[in-house]
Amino acid sequence: MSGLRERKKTETRAALSWAAIRLTVTQGFDNVLVEDIAQAVGVSPRTFNNYFSSKAEAIAFRHLDRSRQVAEALRQRPVDEPLWAALIEATLTRFTPGPEVAQSPPGSHTEWVDGLAVMLAEPALQGEMLRASAIAEADLAAAVAERTGTDPERDLYPHLVAASVTAAVNAAIRHFLRADPPVAMERLLPDALAQLAAGLPVPTPR
Amino acid sequence: MSGLRERKKTETRAALSWAAIRLTVTQGFDNVLVEDIAQAVGVSPRTFNNYFSSKAEAIAFRHLDRSRQVAEALRQRPVDEPLWAALIEATLTRFTPGPEVAQSPPGSHTEWVDGLAVMLAEPALQGEMLRASAIAEADLAAAVAERTGTDPERDLYPHLVAASVTAAVNAAIRHFLRADPPVAMERLLPDALAQLAAGLPVPTPR
DNA sequence: CAGAAAAGTGCGTGGCACGCAATATTACGT
DNA sequence: ACGTAATATTGCGTGCCACGCACTTTTCTG
Numbered sequence: 001m002s003g004l005r006e007r008k009k010t011e012t013r014a015a016l017s018w019a020a021i022r023l024t025v026t027q028g029f030d031n032v033l034v035e036d037i038a039q040a041v042g043v044s045p046r047t048f049n050n051y052f053s054s055k056a057e058a059i060a061f062r063h064l065d066r067s068r069q070v071a072e073a074l075r076q077r078p079v080d081e082p083l084w085a086a087l088i089e090a091t092l093t094r095f096t097p098g099p100e101v102a103q104s105p106p107g108s109h110t111e112w113v114d115g116l117a118v119m120l121a122e123p124a125l126q127g128e129m130l131r132a133s134a135i136a137e138a139d140l141a142a143a144v145a146e147r148t149g150t151d152p153e154r155d156l157y158p159h160l161v162a163a164s165v166t167a168a169v170n171a172a173i174r175h176f177l178r179a180d181p182p183v184a185m186e187r188l189l190p191d192a193l194a195q196l197a198a199g200l201p202v203p204t205p206r
Numbered sequence: 207m208s209g210l211r212e213r214k215k216t217e218t219r220a221a222l223s224w225a226a227i228r229l230t231v232t233q234g235f236d237n238v239l240v241e242d243i244a245q246a247v248g249v250s251p252r253t254f255n256n257y258f259s260s261k262a263e264a265i266a267f268r269h270l271d272r273s274r275q276v277a278e279a280l281r282q283r284p285v286d287e288p289l290w291a292a293l294i295e296a297t298l299t300r301f302t303p304g305p306e307v308a309q310s311p312p313g314s315h316t317e318w319v320d321g322l323a324v325m326l327a328e329p330a331l332q333g334e335m336l337r338a339s340a341i342a343e344a345d346l347a348a349a350v351a352e353r354t355g356t357d358p359e360r361d362l363y364p365h366l367v368a369a370s371v372t373a374a375v376n377a378a379i380r381h382f383l384r385a386d387p388p389v390a391m392e393r394l395l396p397d398a399l400a401q402l403a404a405g406l407p408v409p410t411p412r
Numbered sequence: 413c414a415g416a417a418a419a420g421t422g423c424g425t426g427g428c429a430c431g432c433a434a435t436a437t438t439a440c441g442t
Numbered sequence: 443a444c445g446t447a448a449t450a451t452t453g454c455g456t457g458c459c460a461c462g463c464a465c466t467t468t469t470c471t472g
Contacts, residue, residue, distance in 0.1 A: 005418075005469060034459070044421050049460060053329075083408055123259075126340065127333025134336060148408045156381045160398055161406050163373035171369040175362050192366055199405035200367055202289055202354045211438060211449075240428070250452050255429060 013051050015041045017061040024059060025115035029122045056128035059119070063129055067136030067166070069094050071143040083147060084197040087165055088190050095169060096185050117177045133170060137162045168192040219257050221247045223267040230265060231321035235328045262334035265325070269335055273342030273372070275300050277349040289353060290403040293371055294396050301375060302391050323383045339376060343368045374398040 019040040023032045034055060038048045052058040073093045077086035119125060141162035145152045152158050172188040195201075225246040229238045240261060244251040258264040279299045283292035325331060347368035351358045358364050378394040401407075 003470070008469095009419080030458095045459095046422070046461090047420055050420075053460070055459085056333075123337070127262075127337040130336035130340060131329070131333040134332065149411060150409065155409075156377065156394065156398060157401070157406075157409055159377045159381065160374060160401060163377040164370050164402065164406060167369035167373035168366060171362065171365045175365065188362070192362060195363070195366060196370065196402075197405050199403050200363075200370060203356065203361075203363055205355055209439070214438095215450085251428095252430090252453070253451055256451075259429070261428085 012041065012043065013061065014065075016043070016048060016051055017058050017065075020055060020058040021062065021119070024055075024119050025112070029055075029119065029125065054128070056124045059125060060128040060132040064132035064136060066094050067133055068139055070136065070169075071139035074140065074143045074147070079147070083144070083161075084193065086147070087161075088193045091165065091169055091189055091193065092186070095173070095189060113177065120177070130170075133166050137166050140165065164196055165193065168196050218247065218249065219267065220271075222249070222254060222257055223264050223271075226261060226264040227268065227325070230261075230325050231318070235261075235325065235331065260334070262330045265331060266334040266338040270338035270342060272300050273339055274345055276342065276375075277345035280346065280349045280353070285353070289350070289367075290399065292353070293367075294399045297371065297375055297395055297399065298392070301379070301395060319383065326383070336376075339372050343372050346371065370402055371399065374402050 016037060020032070020037045023036055023040065032055070034048055035045050037055070037058065038045045052061065070090050073090035074086055077089055120129065141152050141158040144161045145155070145158040148158065150157045169189065172185065172192045176183060176185055176188055222243060226238070226243045229242055229246065238261070240254055241251050243261070243264065244254045258267065276296050279296035280292055283295055326335065347358050347364040350367045351361070351364035354364065356363045375395065378391065378398045382389060382391055382394055
């Protein structure tokens with residue numbers, strides 16, 4: 001299965017996605033042509049469309065990929081760990097380095113985050129990002145079902161958990177992107193999921 | 207404000223959305239041209255694009271519209287009602303008639319539901335539907351904030367609640383669309399939201 | 413090393429989203 | 443009631459995009 005062939009395909013897909021993101025952040029969504037992305041990776045425009053059926057899908061791919069890994073991470077948590085503790089750890093492993101802030105041009109983190117925010121404001125992008133979350137949600141529901149002895153076919157429960165966790169993660173990301181005194185994902189994420197696990201009681205003002 | 211002009215615009219928008227849905231359900235997404243939708247409403251193709259920037263957006267508009275009304279419904283619940291009870295009632299008022307099963311060709315409900323399921327399987331649609339939910343989510347978060355004395359600008363809580371409720375509603379809809387012994391939304395929705403309010407504990411098998 | 417399988421490419425096509433300018437319709441003050 | 447301003451509708455033109463198809467190139471397998 002995993003010969004040179006599969007590996008190269010994976011790399012090309014990642015390279016295309018990354019190029020699409022980089023170019024979009026720096027130049028704006030509709031100033032980037034499919035042709036540009038293909039050229040940046042050294043591949044024909046037609047090949048781009050063999051990997052992704054749209055610019056938006058290419059950009060959303062990184063999010064899809066990371067979201068998928070949450071299900072995988074959940075499966076690797078000890079089986080005797082409580083569900084919600086395991087969910088918190090699993091999401092933390094994939095969403096803490098910030099939404100890929102660490103790499104990129106070394107200086108100017110704020111520039112990069114701002115660029116991301118602008119990019120994510122693009123209507124065409126929003127739908128595709130949410131769709132990526134939804135696709136990964138199916139994997140997560142399956143993993144939750146395994147851990148809780150429920151059935152993804154018949155039961156609502158695993159889907160409900162997966163959907164809620166995904167929603168909480170997305171809410172945390174959006175909060176992260178707009179928080180002016182910046183807040184670390186390491187705090188945001190566990191807090192959000194803990195509130196979920198507690199039934200989202202109305203907070204008492206203090 | 208609400209002169210003849212506004213009213214007619216609203217009607218045209220609704221008519222276009224409805225025509226887009228009807229044609230898509232009966233003929234399939236890519237067998238329907240923008241031209242067809244425009245013609246069905248008696249308007250020029252160019253005008254279609256004054257109302258919606260894509261076929262998908264036109265289809266998703268009904269969902270957007272209904273989702274928006276949940277926030278409105280929440281505001282009309284008595285202020286002394288507990289938050290989650292109010293949320294259950296608010297969602298029930300807008301999502302119980304089935305996802306618009308009641309109207310349409312009188313007979314053959316299953317045909318219609320199947321057609322809807324096929325339509326919602328379209329990738330281009332999924333993103334747009336989720337985006338509609340996300341837009342309405344902002345309204346809902348504002349309404350939740352009012353009711354709970356929190357601040358949409360600074361606090362994560364109202365967004366967390368709105369996102370979770372939206373996720374639960376969407377999960378319920380998907381479950382409704384695939385449940386083979388059919389389950390009524392009237393049961394699914396309160397059940398899903400009650401589980402949310404209880405912190406989504408792992409169900410005990412019986 | 414040869415044939416099969418699969419990825420990459422070039423070309424052509426139909427459709428879409430939208431800017432712009434012209435026209436038709438509605439709103440409103442006098 | 444009328445004329446004018448505001449707004450909606452329309453037609454046209456343009457650039458881009460997604461994809462089917464056929465062909466070439468690369469990789470896998472026995």
